[in-house]
Amino acid sequence: MSFNYNLSLDIERCDLESRINNTTHHTDQNGLDRLIVRRGLPFTITLHLRSGSQFEAGVSTFRLIVEIGPLPKELSGTKSTFSLTDSALKTAWSVSTNSPPGNVVSLSVSSPPDVPIGLYSLTLDQGQKVKLGEFVLLFNPWCDKDAVYMEEERDRQEYVLSQAGLIYKGTTKRIKASPWTFGQFEPGMLDICLKLLDENPKYSSDADADCSGRRNPVYVTRVISAMINSNDDKGVLVGNWSGDYDDGVRPSHWTDSVAILHQWADNCCQRVRYGQCWVFAAVACTVSRALGIPCRVVTNFGSAHDTNSNLLIEFLYDEDGNDISDDSVWNFHVWVDNWMARPDLDAGYDGWQASDPTPQEKSEGVFCCGPVPLKAIKEGELNLKYDAPFVFAEVNADVVEYVKLTNGRMVKMGGSSIDVGHFISTKAVGSDERHDITHLYKHPEGSLQEREVFERAKHHHELQQKGEEPGLKVKIKVSLDMDIGADFDVFAVVTNNTEADKTCRVMFYARIVSYDGKPGANCGFIEDLTMEVPTGKGQEKRLPLRLEYVDYGDTITSDRLIQLVLIVIESSPREFHKAKRTIVLENPDIAIKLLGEPRVNQKVSAQISLQNPLPEPLQNCFFSVMGASLTDGKLLIQNVGTVGPKQEAKYTVEFTPTSTGSRTLTVDFDSDKLSNIKGYLNIEIKE
Numbered sequence: 089m090s091f092n093y094n095l096s097l098d099i100e101r102c103d104l105e106s107r108i109n110n111t112t113h114h115t116d117q118n119g120l121d122r123l124i125v126r127r128g129l130p131f132t133i134t135l136h137l138r139s140g141s142q143f144e145a146g147v148s149t150f151r152l153i154v155e156i157g158p159l160p161k162e163l164s165g166t167k168s169t170f171s172l173t174d175s176a177l178k179t180a181w182s183v184s185t186n187s188p189p190g191n192v193v194s195l196s197v198s199s200p201p202d203v204p205i206g207l208y209s210l211t212l213d214q215g216q217k218v219k220l221g222e223f224v225l226l227f228n229p230w231c232d233k234d235a236v237y238m239e240e241e242r243d244r245q246e247y248v249l250s251q252a253g254l255i256y257k258g259t260t261k262r263i264k265a266s267p268w269t270f271g272q273f274e275p276g277m278l279d280i281c282l283k284l285l286d287e288n289p290k291y292s293s294d295a296d297a298d299c300s301g302r303r304n305p306v307y308v309t310r311v312i313s314a315m316i317n318s319n320d321d322k323g324v325l326v327g328n329w330s331g332d333y334d335d336g337v338r339p340s341h342w343t344d345s346v347a348i349l350h351q352w353a354d355n356c357c358q359r360v361r362y363g364q365c366w367v368f369a370a371v372a373c374t375v376s377r378a379l380g381i382p383c384r385v386v387t388n389f390g391s392a393h394d395t396n397s398n399l400l401i402e403f404l405y406d407e408d409g410n411d412i413s414d415d416s417v418w419n420f421h422v423w424v425d426n427w428m429a430r431p432d433l434d435a436g437y438d439g440w441q442a443s444d445p446t447p448q449e450k451s452e453g454v455f456c457c458g459p460v461p462l463k464a465i466k467e468g469e470l471n472l473k474y475d476a477p478f479v480f481a482e483v484n485a486d487v488v489e490y491v492k493l494t495n496g497r498m499v500k501m502g503g504s505s506i507d508v509g510h511f512i513s514t515k516a517v518g519s520d521e522r523h524d525i526t527h528l529y530k531h532p533e534g535s536l537q538e539r540e541v542f543e544r545a546k547h548h549h550e551l552q553q554k555g556e557e558p559g560l561k562v563k564i565k566v567s568l569d570m571d572i573g574a575d576f577d578v579f580a581v582v583t584n585n586t587e588a589d590k591t592c593r594v595m596f597y598a599r600i601v602s603y604d605g606k607p608g609a610n611c612g613f614i615e616d617l618t619m620e621v622p623t624g625k626g627q628e629k630r631l632p633l634r635l636e637y638v639d640y641g642d643t644i645t646s647d648r649l650i651q652l653v654l655i656v657i658e659s660s661p662r663e664f665h666k667a668k669r670t671i672v673l674e675n676p677d678i679a680i681k682l683l684g685e686p687r688v689n690q691k692v693s694a695q696i697s698l699q700n701p702l703p704e705p706l707q708n709c710f711f712s713v714m715g716a717s718l719t720d721g722k723l724l725i726q727n728v729g730t731v732g733p734k735q736e737a738k739y740t741v742e743f744t745p746t747s748t749g750s751r752t753l754t755v756d757f758d759s760d761k762l763s764n765i766k767g768y769l770n771i772e773i774k775e
């Protein structure tokens with residue numbers, strides 16, 4: 089094609105119309121000073137010509153060039169050159185105008201819904217090239233041709249635009265919501281998320297191929313999963329489950345992704361110390377939403393870590409009840425679901441895809457996991473990409489337990505097909521309620537469908553769940569009030585459903601445990617060498633164990649979890665019985681009270697307080713406060729010193745909201761003996 093360059097436009101300036109475009113493209117929360125648009129939706133730019141230069145439709149000729157990456161190529165889709173057309177094209181870059189003759193030209197630029205996302209340059213070519221500017225192109229959940237399209241606006245508001253959320257922790261019997269600020273639109277966040285893509289090893293080895301791959305949310309999600317951890321790249325976070333965090337930040341202290349990502353970027357991509365599963369997942373959610381991929385944080389209670397890929401969790405104990413296993417079941421584990429189409433798979437696997445950035449096992453040689461369709465997990469289709477067997481085991485593995493006797497013989501002590509994968513939880517759309525999505529990951533426990541899925545997954549280790557059959561039954565009961573700092577009782581209960589009296593050795597102990605199931609110090613033990621349990625249906629004996637703060641206070645972790653283990657050995661015949669239960673101690677509440685009506689760009693205060701529940705003073709007490717569009721992207725920290733027993737720690741924080749709408753103020757309390765205390769307040773900001 090030839091052009092008449094004698095009618096070149098003499099451009100004085102180009103207005104990228106970022107205020108109008110960003111608002112139309114749902115990117116205005118990133119700011120209005122630069123052009124940020126979503127693919128598949130036209131955007132407008134305005135050319136202002138110098139005096140004497142005039143645009144005339146059908147006469148003035150030029151081409152636009154868009155490029156992404158350091159070595160853009162037409163063949164890979166990282167470069168495109170296109171001329172004026174009468175209307176927008178749906179499958180290629182295009183530019184059109186309906187401007188009348190004059191020295192102001194309004195151009196409508198359209199991108200296809202499947203081009204790479206990232207930072208583009210925009211150039212006008214009319215024999216001589218003039219760079220018009222740069223713009224960021226994101227995935228577009230509002231475009232029905234984009235792979236990340238979501239139909240419902242309320243879902244897009246929650247999974248793309250919401251900057252605050254809740255992450256669920258605890259145990260199956262005590263689920264606690266913890267606030268988190270994702271902050272994907274806070275100052276600098278988008279640039280950091282794009283930098284994260286550029287730091288991945290695939291970009292270093294072949295930048296153009298990597299940039300071209302960014303058209304696909306499956307590819308981008310795998311890059312995010314790998315780059316949130318730093319096990320084999322210049323990723324963001326170092327995982328640490330040791331309990332020793334002296335050279336970094338304790339994982340439970342983090343309350344937002346903004347501080348983590350800024351620390352990583354501001355320190356030349358040096359790894360941030362430290363994270364655990366909910367931190368990895370929350371940061372992955374921030375990056376996903378920033379790039380336009382709908383994302384939610386998901387918690388699985390009773391989450392299996394299958395180390396040998398046999399879909400079976402094998403617990404091995406010695407005769408004293410010590411765990412000598414390789415496999416584990418975490419009290420909870422947190423990952424993310426991303427929403428996207430899966431054209432690389434057969435029909436029917438679009439929608440939510442599980443992805444896990446916590447470094448546990450390698451996938452194609454890299455510490456990442458997913459995305460894998462939830463439907464594939466539910467139906468046991470373990471041959472589908474990516475990492476279906478690992479995620480399937482997390483929510484659906486069976487458990488068997490053995491005792492290794494001193495003579496080396498292995499004795500089966502029990503097992504269950506229902507211990508793993510409970511109360512799979514995420515924040516509900518548009519509210520602070522917990523939304524249970526277990527049904528999306530698995531069929532109901534014990535159902536025929538669930539067992540059929542195991543067969544499809546080639547899992548042949550089905551265990552039978554037994555009811556009240558004849559024999560000795562053991563279980564653990566707990567008190568109603570189990571507050572951190574308090575003393576309380578727990579109970580070993582042995583029931584005899586046989587026709588003969590039983591004499592048993594009972595060992596009942598308590599130990600500190602972390603959320604990933606790793607045991608810590610013992611904090612209580614009681615033993616009855618000759619417990620007599622009389623015969624008769626319902627005849628039971630109880631053995632109380634007193635747990636005192638003086639015993640657990642110095643060693644309990646910020647997870648505040650205590651594992652109770654009961655082992656009962658019948659004297660004749662010699663049979664082993666075991667029960668296990670994890671309890672979570674209750675936190676004190678953080679009280680947050682607004683002092684005045686919050687309005688945009690006006691200072692407002694909030695009073696924050698917490699009562700020390702411990703029978704000893706708290707030293708080095710700090711409140712940390714954060715809120716997207718509330719605290720200017722900063723973490724506000726206040727040292728409140730020493731707080732005596734039953735005394736209150738208080739802090740009045742002042743902040744200035746920068747935008748209207750619903751916002752969340754999150755608060756963290758930290759001290760030498762009490763930490764990981766979270767609170768939040770939803771605030772409606774008015775004009």
